[in-house]
Amino acid sequence: MLQVNEQIEKELSHYISVLNAPQIIKDAMDYSLQAGGKRIRPILLLATLQSFGQDVSKGITTACSLEMIHTYSLIHDDLPAMDNDDLRRGKPTNHIVFGDAYAILAGDGLLTYSFQLIAQDPKLSPDQKVRIIEFLAQCSGPEGMVGGQVADMQGENQNLSIDQLEYIHRNKTGKLLSFGVVAGAIIAEASNEQIDIMKTYAENIGLAFQIRDDILDIEGNEEIIGKPIGSDTGNLKSTYPALLTLEGAKERLHSHTSIAKEIIKDLNINTRLLEEIADLIEERDH
Amino acid sequence: MLQVNEQIEKELSHYISVLNAPQIIKDAMDYSLQAGGKRIRPILLLATLQSFGQDVSKGITTACSLEMIHTYSLIHDDLPAMDNDDLRRGKPTNHIVFGDAYAILAGDGLLTYSFQLIAQDPKLSPDQKVRIIEFLAQCSGPEGMVGGQVADMQGENQNLSIDQLEYIHRNKTGKLLSFGVVAGAIIAEASNEQIDIMKTYAENIGLAFQIRDDILDIEGNEEIIGKPIGSDTGNLKSTYPALLTLEGAKERLHSHTSIAKEIIKDLNINTRLLEEIADLIEERDH
Numbered sequence: 001m002l003q004v005n006e007q008i009e010k011e012l013s014h015y016i017s018v019l020n021a022p023q024i025i026k027d028a029m030d031y032s033l034q035a036g037g038k039r040i041r042p043i044l045l046l047a048t049l050q051s052f053g054q055d056v057s058k059g060i061t062t063a064c065s066l067e068m069i070h071t072y073s074l075i076h077d078d079l080p081a082m083d084n085d086d087l088r089r090g091k092p093t094n095h096i097v098f099g100d101a102y103a104i105l106a107g108d109g110l111l112t113y114s115f116q117l118i119a120q121d122p123k124l125s126p127d128q129k130v131r132i133i134e135f136l137a138q139c140s141g142p143e144g145m146v147g148g149q150v151a152d153m154q155g156e157n158q159n160l161s162i163d164q165l166e167y168i169h170r171n172k173t174g175k176l177l178s179f180g181v182v183a184g185a186i187i188a189e190a191s192n193e194q195i196d197i198m199k200t201y202a203e204n205i206g207l208a209f210q211i212r213d214d215i216l217d218i219e220g221n222e223e224i225i226g227k228p229i230g231s232d233t234g235n236l237k238s239t240y241p242a243l244l245t246l247e248g249a250k251e252r253l254h255s256h257t258s259i260a261k262e263i264i265k266d267l268n269i270n271t272r273l274l275e276e277i278a279d280l281i282e283e284r285d286h
Numbered sequence: 287m288l289q290v291n292e293q294i295e296k297e298l299s300h301y302i303s304v305l306n307a308p309q310i311i312k313d314a315m316d317y318s319l320q321a322g323g324k325r326i327r328p329i330l331l332l333a334t335l336q337s338f339g340q341d342v343s344k345g346i347t348t349a350c351s352l353e354m355i356h357t358y359s360l361i362h363d364d365l366p367a368m369d370n371d372d373l374r375r376g377k378p379t380n381h382i383v384f385g386d387a388y389a390i391l392a393g394d395g396l397l398t399y400s401f402q403l404i405a406q407d408p409k410l411s412p413d414q415k416v417r418i419i420e421f422l423a424q425c426s427g428p429e430g431m432v433g434g435q436v437a438d439m440q441g442e443n444q445n446l447s448i449d450q451l452e453y454i455h456r457n458k459t460g461k462l463l464s465f466g467v468v469a470g471a472i473i474a475e476a477s478n479e480q481i482d483i484m485k486t487y488a489e490n491i492g493l494a495f496q497i498r499d500d501i502l503d504i505e506g507n508e509e510i511i512g513k514p515i516g517s518d519t520g521n522l523k524s525t526y527p528a529l530l531t532l533e534g535a536k537e538r539l540h541s542h543t544s545i546a547k548e549i550i551k552d553l554n555i556n557t558r559l560l561e562e563i564a565d566l567i568e569e570r571d572h
Contacts, residue, residue, distance in 0.1 A: 113428055
């Protein structure tokens with residue numbers, strides 16, 4: 001597995017430090033960027049680059065942009081008007097530390113800055129920048145993450161079908177994971193056929209990621225996960241185990257992982273790292 | 287003056303209608319886009335294009351993106367956590383109609399979609415798209431509008447210096463007005479020298495715009511403005527008339543307008559429309 005968390009965190013801090021902006025908004029943006037997390041999205045991007053035999057440094061800026069978008073979405077999701085969460089990964093959430101107004105603006109700032117960073121990246125061609133920005137906006141906006149969040153809110157306290165549940169997850173979490181993989185492939189100058197294969201890989205590990213989340217909410221170790229288990233059941237939330245039984249959810253998890261690992265064999269590149277990530281998502285304990 | 291409001295409103299609706307997203311978020315985005323307003327930012331962009339002898343249709347998509355960014359900022363500013371405004375232009379604000387959560391997401395959606403639209407615009411070259419996206423993010427993010435909003439919040443109930451007040455307005459409102467003018471010039475393939483002149487023009491009409499706002503809060507007609515006059519004094523808000531006297535503010539307004547109209551004479555293009563806009567900003571009654 002790539003050991004890039006430290007580098008990503010250093011770069012994220014650097015990008016905030018060079019901003020010509022009031023200190024308080026830089027502090028608010030930096031606070032949530034440095035609040036930890038698995039960094040799965042930047043890792044996917046850089047792992048894709050490495051799998052295509054490319055220097056991973058080419059993708060660092062785009063990886064940071066991606067993490068900024070993910071982080072903005074967490075800040076806005078945690079707001080009292082949304083999920084009203086006081087803690088994330090054991091730390092006070094952004095609005096608890098900085099207040100609701102600055103938390104909204106920190107999210108807006110991260111979202112906007114992420115597009116600026118890609119547009120300014122000297123390592124990418126104008127064509128690559130435009131393709132990456134277009135796809136990032138699609139994956140994170142109304143046709144992606146924002147749309148998934150809306151569908152999730154609409155589905156609260158309702159019995160969803162498996163198709164409705166999958167729509168939510170494909171958009172709310174899946175598309176941003178896909179972005180990491182596809183952006184890596186675009187930066188590696190992969191062919192359109194290769195990018196399509198990588199999209200299928202990403203869609204499958206994205207769904208596997210979410211199913212594993214639902215399973216961990218039943219079987220996980222609270223101390224390792226860092227949040228109470230059983231919260232989905234308490235919230236009357238539709239989950240894969242609820243719709244498919246726990247055994248059925250595990251089968252589907254394994255099936256998505258297998259499809260992801262199988263399809264990348266057609267890429268004709270060294271896919272060991274991408275297979276490892278798929279396995280890691282299937283087996284993770286937090 | 288360009289009569290483009292109807293066309294802009296039609297295009298804005300079109301861009302929302304084609305979104306593949308849950309209907310509720312499309313409705314929330316469209317509601318605020320269609321809530322009226324002077325459309326000064328898109329008009330500036332299209333007037334710049336026309337002044338450079340270009341077909342204004344080349345700039346319609348970027349003009350819509352700009353109006354989406356402006357609209358997202360109004361939706362988020364009106365939230366209870368920010369200004370807590372129930373009415374804007376005589377209509378219930380977004381969160382009053384759709385609730386706080388959807389209002390936050392509608393703002394996020396508009397912000398993200400605006401970058402997508404520029405990236406997808408078939409009328410622009412990749413180079414133009416990258417320059418426009420970079421400048422839009424700078425003007426609207428932490429180094430622009432978001433930074434200005436933060437400075438404005440920090441300056442509440444304080445006696446600001448004229449430099450502090452100008453920092454707020456240059457960023458909170460000025461930079462997005464500048465974006466309109468500079469984006470028009472980039473689309474018109476203006477030279478770097480011409481773009482610099484247009485930036486100075488835009489900075490001056492941007493400050494004039496804000497000074498006129500402050501003067502209208504004292505001298506305006508409530509029915510024409512659509513909000514109560516005297517609200518700045520009630521809120522202990524630092525304003526140009528408070529810092530410079532009403533007479534001094536009028537002098538500064540006229541000075542900015544004159545500088546704007548003077549500098550564009552160096553462009554060697556037909557600047558009649560740009561002069562008219564500068565005069566309109568100086569003399570507007572709402």
